Amino acid sequence: xxxxxxxxxxxxxxxxxxxxAGSVPSAVEQADALVWVGESPAGLDAARRAGRSLRWxxxxxxxxxxxxxxxxxxxxxxxxxxxxxxxxxxxALALALAGFRRLHEAVGRRGWDAPVGRTLHGARAVxxxxxxxxxxxxxxxxxLGSEVTVLRRGDEPVDxxxxxxxxxxxFAVLAHADLVVVALALTPQTEGVIGGAELAALPAGAWLVxxxxxxxxxxxxxxxALQAGRLGGAALDVTDPEPLPDGHPLWSLPNCIVTPxxxxxTSMVEASMAARVRSNLLRFASxxxxxxxxxxxxxx
Amino acid sequence: xxxxxxxxxxxxxxxxxxxxAGSVPSAVEQADALVWVGESPAGLDAARRAGRSLRWxxxxxxxxxxxxxxxxxxxxxxxxxxxxxxxxxxxALALALAGFRRLHEAVGRRGWDAPVGRTLHGARAVxxxxxxxxxxxxxxxxxLGSEVTVLRRGDEPVDxxxxxxxxxxxFAVLAHADLVVVALALTPQTEGVIGGAELAALPAGAWLVxxxxxxxxxxxxxxxALQAGRLGGAALDVTDPEPLPDGHPLWSLPNCIVTPxxxxxTSMVEASMAARVRSNLLRFASxxxxxxxxxxxxxx
Numbered sequence: 001x002x003x004x005x006x007x008x009x010x011x012x013x014x015x016x017x018x019x020x021a022g023s024v025p026s027a028v029e030q031a032d033a034l035v036w037v038g039e040s041p042a043g044l045d046a047a048r049r050a051g052r053s054l055r056w057x058x059x060x061x062x063x064x065x066x067x068x069x070x071x072x073x074x075x076x077x078x079x080x081x082x083x084x085x086x087x088x089x090x091x092a093l094a095l096a097l098a099g100f101r102r103l104h105e106a107v108g109r110r111g112w113d114a115p116v117g118r119t120l121h122g123a124r125a126v127x128x129x130x131x132x133x134x135x136x137x138x139x140x141x142x143x144l145g146s147e148v149t150v151l152r153r154g155d156e157p158v159d160x161x162x163x164x165x166x167x168x169x170x171f172a173v174l175a176h177a178d179l180v181v182v183a184l185a186l187t188p189q190t191e192g193v194i195g196g197a198e199l200a201a202l203p204a205g206a207w208l209v210x211x212x213x214x215x216x217x218x219x220x221x222x223x224x225a226l227q228a229g230r231l232g233g234a235a236l237d238v239t240d241p242e243p244l245p246d247g248h249p250l251w252s253l254p255n256c257i258v259t260p261x262x263x264x265x266t267s268m269v270e271a272s273m274a275a276r277v278r279s280n281l282l283r284f285a286s287x288x289x290x291x292x293x294x295x296x297x298x299x300x
Numbered sequence: 301x302x303x304x305x306x307x308x309x310x311x312x313x314x315x316x317x318x319x320x321a322g323s324v325p326s327a328v329e330q331a332d333a334l335v336w337v338g339e340s341p342a343g344l345d346a347a348r349r350a351g352r353s354l355r356w357x358x359x360x361x362x363x364x365x366x367x368x369x370x371x372x373x374x375x376x377x378x379x380x381x382x383x384x385x386x387x388x389x390x391x392a393l394a395l396a397l398a399g400f401r402r403l404h405e406a407v408g409r410r411g412w413d414a415p416v417g418r419t420l421h422g423a424r425a426v427x428x429x430x431x432x433x434x435x436x437x438x439x440x441x442x443x444l445g446s447e448v449t450v451l452r453r454g455d456e457p458v459d460x461x462x463x464x465x466x467x468x469x470x471f472a473v474l475a476h477a478d479l480v481v482v483a484l485a486l487t488p489q490t491e492g493v494i495g496g497a498e499l500a501a502l503p504a505g506a507w508l509v510x511x512x513x514x515x516x517x518x519x520x521x522x523x524x525a526l527q528a529g530r531l532g533g534a535a536l537d538v539t540d541p542e543p544l545p546d547g548h549p550l551w552s553l554p555n556c557i558v559t560p561x562x563x564x565x566t567s568m569v570e571a572s573m574a575a576r577v578r579s580n581l582l583r584f585a586s587x588x589x590x591x592x593x594x595x596x597x598x599x600x
Contacts, residue, residue, distance in 0.1 A: 087419050090444055094397035101394040106559045107407040110551040112543035116565040119387050143443050144390055243412035251410040259406045265416040 002285050005031040007047050008038040013274040020274075021281035028054070033284060035277055036060055041067050048075075056284055058277060062132070063213060064294055065186040077294040078280060083272045084264040085132025091263035092133070092181050092211045093140050095235035096120065099207040100179070104233070104257050118178075118205075118232075121145035126177040128167065128193065129184035130158045131300075133211060137181060149173050153189070167193060174201045179209065185300035186213035196221035205232040211263050214240030219250070226253045237263045302585050305331035307347050308338040317574040321581035328354070333584060335577055336360055341367050348375075356584055358577060362432070363513060364594055365486040377594040378580060383572045384564040385432025391563035392433070392481050392511045393440050395535035396420065399507040400479070404533070404557050418505075418532075421445035424476050428467065428493065429483035430458045431600075433511060437481060449473050453489070467493060474501045479509065485600035486513035496521035505532040511563050514540030519550070526553045537563045 003026035006014045014035050018025055028034060028051040035058045036044050044067065048054065054075050059067060062081040071077050098104055101117040123146045127134045130152040138160045141148050150161040151173060157164045165173065167190070174180065180202065184190045194208065195218040202208075208231065210217055219240050225231050233255035239248075242261065250256050266273075280290050294300065303326035306314045314335050318325055328334060328351040335358045336344050344367065348354065354375050359367060362381040371377050398404055401417040423446045427434045430452040438460045441448050450461040451473060457464045465473065467490070474480065480502065484490045494508065495518040502508075508531065510517055519540050525531050533555035539548075542561065550556050566573075580590050594600065 086421055086445060090397070090419055090421065091401060093444075094394075094401040094403060097390070097394035098398050098403050101391060101559070101562075103394060103398050103403065103557065103559070104407045107404045107557060109558075111546050112560045114560050114562060116562055116567060119390055119568045121386055121390065121568070140440075140443055143440055144393075145386060246411050257403065257407060258409075259401070259403070260412045260414050262401075262414060262416055267416060268419045268421070 002033055002281055003031045004033045004035060004281065005047070005051065006035045006037060008036075008040070008043050011037040013270045014277055017274040017277035018281065021278045021285070023281045023285070032056070033281070034058065041070060045070055056280075056290070058280060059294070060273070063185055064300060065213060068299055071294060071296045073296055076290060077296065078290045078292040079294050079300070080269075080273055080276060081292045081294075081300065082132040083269055083276055083292075085136040087268045088133045088183070088211050088263040089136035089140060091237060091259070092137055092183065092209050095209045095211075095237065095257060095259070096125075096179055096181065096207060098257060099209070099233050099235050105254075119145075120179070123147070123178040124149070124176055125179040125181065126151060126170075126173050127161075128152075128170075128180070128182045128190075128216075129212065130156075130164070131183065131185065133183035134158070134181075137183060141179075146179070149177075170198065171201050174198055175203070177202060177206055179207050182208070182210045182212040182216045184212045184216055186215055187299040191215050192218050194218065194222075196224070199225040199231065202231060204230050207232045208234040210234070210236045210238055212238060214238045214242045223249045223253070226250075226255050229255070231255065233257070235259075237261055302333055302581055303331045304333045304335060304581065305347070305351065306335045306337060308336075308340070308343050311335075311337040313570045313574040314577055317577035318581065320574075321578045321585070323581045323585070332356070333581070334358065341370060345370055356580075356590070358580060359594070360573070363485055364600060365513060368599055371594060371596045373596055376590060377596065378590045378592040379594050379600070380569075380573055380576060381592045381594075381600065382432040383569055383576055383592075385436040387568045388433045388483070388511050388563040389436035389440060391537060391559070392437055392483065392509050395509045395511075395537065395557060395559070396425075396479055396481065396507060398557060399509070399533050399535050405554075418478075419445075420479070423447070423478040424449070425479040425481065426451060426473055426477040427461075427481045427483060428452075428470075428490075428516075429485070429512065430456075430464070431483065431485065433483035434458070434481075437483060441479075446479070449477075470498065471501050474498055475503070477502055477506055479507050482508070482510045482512040482516045484512045484516055486515055487599045491515050492518050494518065494522075496524070499525040499531070502531060504530050507532045508534040510534070510536045510538055512538060514538045514542045523549045523553070526550075526555050529555070531555065533557070535559075537561055 002023040005028040125146040150158040235257040302323040305328040425446040449463045450458040535557040
């Protein structure tokens with residue numbers, strides 16, 4: 001029987017998953033496994049130190065960039081990667097379509113006039129990242145008639161993409177992109193992957209959507225590009241800094257849509273997270289590989 | 301050789317289609333066929349009367365509700381039905397996602413707080429109409445994980461829909477709808493199909509999207525429902541009256557998104573319209589059935 005601590009607070013979906021797996025709730029000092037449902041890396045660090053018998057820690061998000069310093073290989077670490085793909089891809093599509101169809105200009109308008117938008121049909125879309133978000137987004141874009149190129153660390157082809165190539169070849173691809181969607185994990189290799197040079201390489205009128213992490217994009221360079229009006233616009237669910245402070249220039253740019261990191265709120269993924277925890281508890285108990293295991297070297 | 305008039309003005313895409321089909325531009329008085337590219341039924345009526353040798357008239361839109369009085373069976377009438385499906389379905393999806401993801405509330409906000417939206421994953425979507433728009437929309441919604449019911453005149457099943465049934469059974473279906481999309485042709489049978497009783501039947505929080513015609517929806521009843529706040533909201537590309545006049549209550553409702561009939565601007569469909577005209581000219585010349593032939597009895 002696996003003894004499991006759920007910290008730093010009671011969380012009904014996690015408690016239910018523990019019960020459904022036949023595991024036993026436990027104080028962290030006696031626990032074999034920790035299901036961490038909080039947001040504070042410092043809090044996790046304290047729990048990790050108190051949990052001397054821990055052999056496995058389940059993290060609450062898909063991206064573990066906030067926890068990298070804690071990922072010691074003495075225990076196994078799993079994230080929620082894979083859980084969020086469909087709903088985050090949906091949010092990315094909503095943002096792309098809002099920009100292409102100029103819904104940000106229609107909202108708040110009070111008269112029967114509006115600029116004509118564009119269609120994703122026949123558009124060239126570039127998706128950065130081939131994790132669960134990118135993999136879910138590609139078929140949505142191709143269903144709308146876009147030609148999709150995927151940029152990723154390796155060049156293993158992604159189903160449905162017209163071309164899959166590596167991130168280091170991004171300039172040649174971005175030069176013909178109507179839409180760019182960032183859906184990468186944040187690592188030292190991907191931080192700032194969309195900088196001033198990349199933005200300058202985009203055709204006039206292109207849209208940038210970010211559902212990865214704010215630090216994938218060079219924010220001051222993006223502000224400059226949006227102020228210059230050469231891009232169609234940017235739609236961001238993640239920002240740098242985050243939360244985006246009041247008075248930040250991104251708030252007042254008419255060609256920028258900001259949503260406050262709501263692509264995958266808990267309400268949308270709770271059932272999937274509970275299923276991941278339950279299934280991993282069963283797998284842990286029987287010595288099977290865990291879902292969402294973090295590669296500590298790669299950082300995701 | 302087919303003699304073709306393009307009226308009421310020169311239209312480069314139509315002229316190119318006539319040339320590509322090997323047809324001969326002609327004054328309407330001598331023409332076998334008329335490609336009407338204008339918006340005024342009165343202008344079309346005058347051209348129709350002048351064109352005594354006309355045997356076929358190609359209309360410029362998918363919906364012919366504005367021309368019903370003119371559709372005399374002495375000539376053949378074709379519309380652009382089928383041309384607009386993909387791009388109008390895309391606009392409907394953009395509107396639905398904007399509503400579900402509450403982008404209309406994010407736009408214009410200047411601080412890091414926003415209500416959490418909902419996802420189409422697992423949502424119950426109802427599509428009214430199984431023409432080219434509805435048929436294109438169903439697979440997009442199912443790709444996002446919605447369960448789709450189609451309501452149409454007959455009950456021939458639509459590919460991908462969990463259920464296809466007839467419009468007269470709409471109350472039972474609407475009572476469980478998270479999203480309702482109107483994509484019908486406007487006929488006496490479909491006018492006002494979403495009235496006060498239908499809106500009252502919807503669950504709290506449901507969204508209504510209209511990409512059909514404004515008169516499919518009872519506008520005063522919709523305004524009441526939106527003001528009452530029981531619906532999630534409405535997103536309308538078509539209105540009644542249209543254009544929606546300045547000062548109309550729909551303009552100022554925070555849970556209503558209005559786009560000014562821009563789901564399928566000419567720029568998005570010009571190539572497809574030219575292909576329809578060219579292909580129909582070739583078909584007409586060789587006595588084959590025409591694409592988009594209007595059923596004068598049905599009115600579409």
